[in-house]
Amino acid sequence: MSNQNYLSIYAKSFNWAGFFLPKKTYKKCSTLYDFCRVVDNIADEKNSIEIKESKFKDFENNFNQKNFDDPIIKSMWELIDEFNISLKVIHDLFDGIRSDIKEKVKLNSKKELLIYSYRVAGTVGLMMAKILKVNKKSSLKSAIDLGIAMQLTNISRDVIEDLNNGRSYINENFDDIKSTLKLAEKFYENSFYSIKEIPISFRFSILVARRVYRKIGYKVLNKQNFENYKKSGKIYVSNIEKIIETFISIFDLIKLLLINKNDDYIQHDHFLISEELNLNERI
Numbered sequence: 701m702s703n704q705n706y707l708s709i710y711a712k713s714f715n716w717a718g719f720f721l722p723k724k725t726y727k728k729c730s731t732l733y734d735f736c737r738v739v740d741n742i743a744d745e746k747n748s749i750e751i752k753e754s755k756f757k758d759f760e761n762n763f764n765q766k767n768f769d770d771p772i773i774k775s776m777w778e779l780i781d782e783f784n785i786s787l788k789v790i791h792d793l794f795d796g797i798r799s800d801i802k803e804k805v806k807l808n809s810k811k812e813l814l815i816y817s818y819r820v821a822g823t824v825g826l827m828m829a830k831i832l833k834v835n836k837k838s839s840l841k842s843a844i845d846l847g848i849a850m851q852l853t854n855i856s857r858d859v860i861e862d863l864n865n866g867r868s869y870i871n872e873n874f875d876d877i878k879s880t881l882k883l884a885e886k887f888y889e890n891s892f893y894s895i896k897e898i899p900i901s902f903r904f905s906i907l908v909a910r911r912v913y914r915k916i917g918y919k920v921l922n923k924q925n926f927e928n929y930k931k932s933g934k935i936y937v938s939n940i941e942k943i944i945e946t947f948i949s950i951f952d953l954i955k956l957l958l959i960n961k962n963d964d965y966i967q968h969d970h971f972l973i974s975e976e977l978n979l980n981e982r983i
Contacts, residue, residue, distance in 0.1 A: 713916075716942050717909035722901055728779060728831050735776040736793065736824055743800040744865075752801045760794055783830040789823045789982050796820035805867040810883075811972040813855075813869060818844060818973050821851035826982065832902045834894075838963045840983045842894030845968060846910060849887035853917045856880045857935050874926040881917045886969060888914050894963040896956050907952045911945040912937050 714733065718726045742756045761767075768774040779785065796819025799805065807813050825847025829840050855862070855869045856877045863872060870876045888910065895906050915937045923929040937945070970979055 713912045713937060713942070714909055716912060716946075717905045720905040720908060725831065725902060729828060731775045731779060732824070732827055732831060735772050738772050739794065739797050740820075743797050749801060749803060756798060756801060763790070779827075779831065783827075785827050785830055786982050789826055792819045792977065792982065793823040796823070800867065803866055805869070807869050811975065813852075813880075814848065814969075814972050815976055816869065817848045817851040817855070818977070818979075821847040821854075822973075823847065823982075825850075829898075832898050832906070834897050836894075836897050836963075837980075837983055838966060838968075839894040839897035841968045841970065841979065842891045842963055842966065844970075844979065845887040846891035846906075849884045849891060850913045852880050852884035852887065853913055853920075856884070856920050857916055860930055861934070872926075874924075874929060877920060877926075877929065881921060884914075884917055890966050890968060892952075893956075893959075893961050893966065895952075896959075897963065903956070904949060904953055907949040907956075908946050911949050911952070912942055915941060915945055 714729075718729060721729065739756075739759060742752055742759060745752065745755075747755075762770055763773050763776070766773070766777055768777070776790075780787070780790070796816055799816065799819070807816060822844040825843040825845070826840055828847075829843030834840055834843060859870065859872055859877060862869060870880050891910065895903055895910075898906055916935060919935050919937070920929065923932055923935075973979065
């Protein structure tokens, strides 16, 4: 990975949006993504559960003990110190990834789905917002919402792939995919007005990421039934579509500049998550 970061390899949509960030900030977001990807890769590798558990435990211990021989861990600790990221958020991320290191993963309720989505992606949204210098509490909650929305989109897109890896986050039928995407929409909506709280030089990038990722969900819905969905393989947003979504994001930017609404009135759908975790402690 010497001269190419994980962001440009694994996260094409984010990398596209990252083009609109100042270079220094992009580098910090990329450092965060590298850390998350390294941990995630342990759970996704084609190894036995025992090997995965052992590798994960080693990485977690190295992180907790600040083993700076590992450049990924060193860079992450620099971000934690610079942006005052709560360690609870990192441990939430670890809990989410640890829950994937099993022979069979099955989530059985909306609550389990939302807590899992917060752990593996809402945490990343929150940390990203801190790097983008967002300080307001309600806006940080919206950053969690955007992370959750993106994860629900991922889950809806990858049902077959996940099933082949022994993971069932939602049931394997089109109705469940549709209702998961409907839930994602609620979280995408909740994230919009808070983007106003992001400094102007970072704002457009987040609007682009939000639109491009949301487009994946619309493309899934266009399949209309489970047969078409199964046949279509990996659903992604083409470069032409990314250009169109980027262009439409200009109108989002103007809308944010013109509207007078702030995000204090937003009812965040965190009730089920809050039964398990105190999000205020993480923010």
